[in-house]
Amino acid sequence: MRRGGAATRPSLARDTGLSKPTVGQALLDLEQDGLVRPAGRTSSGPGRTAVLYEADPAAGHVLGIDIGRGRLRLAVADLAGTVVAKVDEPNRCRSASALVRTVHDLATGVVAQAGMTLSDVVKTVVGSPGVPDRGGRMLHLAPNLPGWGRRGLLDELEAVLGPGLLVENDANLAAVGERDQGAARGVDVFVCVNVGTGIGMGIVVDGQLFRGAHGAAGEVGYLPYGWTDTDSEGWTPSTPGILEQAAAANSVVKLAKEHGVRNASSAREVFQLARQGDACARAVVEQEATKLAFLVASVSAVIDPELVLLVGGIGSNTDLLIDPLEKAVREISPLSPRIAPGELGEDAVLTGAIATALRAAQDIVFDRRGENLVTQRSGVNA
Template sequence: MTQAVRISRQFSLRAVLEAIVQNAPISRASIAKQTGLSKQTISEVMRQLEDEGWVSETGRTSGHIGRTAVTYEIVPSAAYIVAVDLGGTKVRVAVCDLVCRVLSEVTEPTHAEGGRAVIEQIARLTGEAAAQGGVDPTRLRIAVVGVPGAPQPDTGRVLLAPNIVGFDSFDVAAALEQALGFEAMLENDVNLAVLGESWLGVGQGLDNLAYIALGTGVGSGLMVNGQLVRGAANAAGELGFLPFGADPFEPESLRAGAFERQVASYGMVTRYRALAGFDATVPAIFERANAGEPHARAVLEDTARLLARGIGAIAAITNPDKVILGGSIGSRTELVERVKAVLPSCFPYPVAVEASELGNHAALVGATAIGLSHLHNTVFGAGTPESRISLPPANAVSMREALQ
């Protein structure tokens, strides 16, 4: 079989598929116009896609001048994606179809034993989710797992993941594929979050985004030129180690991170204790601040100033279109508003700041996005260079509602 000819055919296949994905029910004539390919070619390609079960006729146009056209759509059940959000405390597994409908979602506390026990758990939950959604398990094509750490593509291990025991000591990706019986990918959860927001959240249409997840710890996901930034050792986004907040030259800062120590929950609690003389949880601090308590307000104010400086650091280095705030602390309106107010007094040009829209489902959406585009790439684009992610437009996707 030829080689370059093949490549060129897959070019067309992808172009056609992209047109269908982006414009929901669409006729062959319209596809021809959009892609620039001729009508005959489109008919041929469509026949192939229909034979292989990827698309099907779903209706006809009417009401306009001229012959009515047959419209086609993706067959949602042609393949399924498993999106997994693996946290230190909870595992969430969702099964989605090709038009991004969430067919089922199951959540469970993360197996405390860590390591291979968690792999087993994910495999079991995947089976349950498939059954619950009425999905033929053999149609599951790929699993994307968001993990709180730095997955190494070469070894399959996950570094910097203190919340999940043992993931740095064996090939997690391989073990997952083994347990599931199909392809599996690992990705940092904050990276997935930024991807999710850029697809269906507040980052739609933006090529340069930052996502800051602030809660117990702090981390960031970065999208530059439409691509995820993973860094040399997959350690990009270790925002906790920004060299300000606490004194970065204190030895303790090498362990916990100068920025993280001050901006994340531990820092807030500590500062509150210093001011008020007694302990309070983070939610309690927010509550007290809302009730007008000055100490709590001061703590929030300080946190906002520090977070603003973190945003300033990101903006100075990478100049994103928008910075999205997420995590249990970062997404709270009280904090976001304070950050917005204070940012102009420590950074010279305007930076768009917004709370995460997808909340704690951002990673799940991002996992679906990766799974979907990876499917498109592997099924229709083997051999062609990695291309921009092509996903259905937000308005055609029922995922957002399903997950809210």
């Protein structure tokens, strides 16, 4: 039923090779256990109808969490992927401990909105900047979140969010979300470039996430953009990479001030001024596009993607970025992949977190519990 949709007792008996009484009892057991539900009736001939059964999406729920430097987004979804509760709050935390507490409080609140507790959640997936280190139970390369790289952090998160927690890189989850429900549906080789407070990239090859040998594939913020001897002065692995320093949100604001753009304290405001026709702001946007062209050209030479998606607080401004970006790519490379905006906006990471959680939860809820019930029933009838 999960794979083929709603079905009747006769059709299930035919497909499984089990007797109709066995199937009927199994359906009764599954319905009583909350795994299936009646979904109407179907006609099998004059005056004859049969009950349709379907997997019950309310049999379990998952929790997706997007931890960003500026925002914290959480959502609860049923097993059909329908979001039943959601929260979006600013991230004002300035320490890892405060952030863990805040995430726990928001998670407790959002599941309460859905009428449950954290212990009722089947699977929780967190999207975060950085590279998860399963052995050290920590995140590497997350300089924009203070203290987020300390050893044991993943254990702290699991302690407040529940066992079986999965923490994944946020750009990877954005790519999963766009392939599952967004602009990359049906595309097998693409990259999802997330440009905002930082710069990251999710890579999908042959329909699967590509993480690399150490999970750091896509950490393109560390590309040596415009590298000179002086660029290395003062740089350490705990600071943002060279490309990230040149093209992420803070650099856009800094460049805007250098160009005389007034009343722009954020990258969002710079882009808004550019939309309104501010010539200085437009010049800043064109320079940003030139920097991102270096990234697109570099990635195209290595991966040869069919599609480059732009997402994130800066990347999502494709109405201003794509034309100068495509022009700049053509000027520096013979490789010109299709460049397009993501379709999920600020929900890309959250959508990917939910999609990832659902794959695990459906197996946990339906396959394992369902198979156990059928096995028990078959044993009784044997």
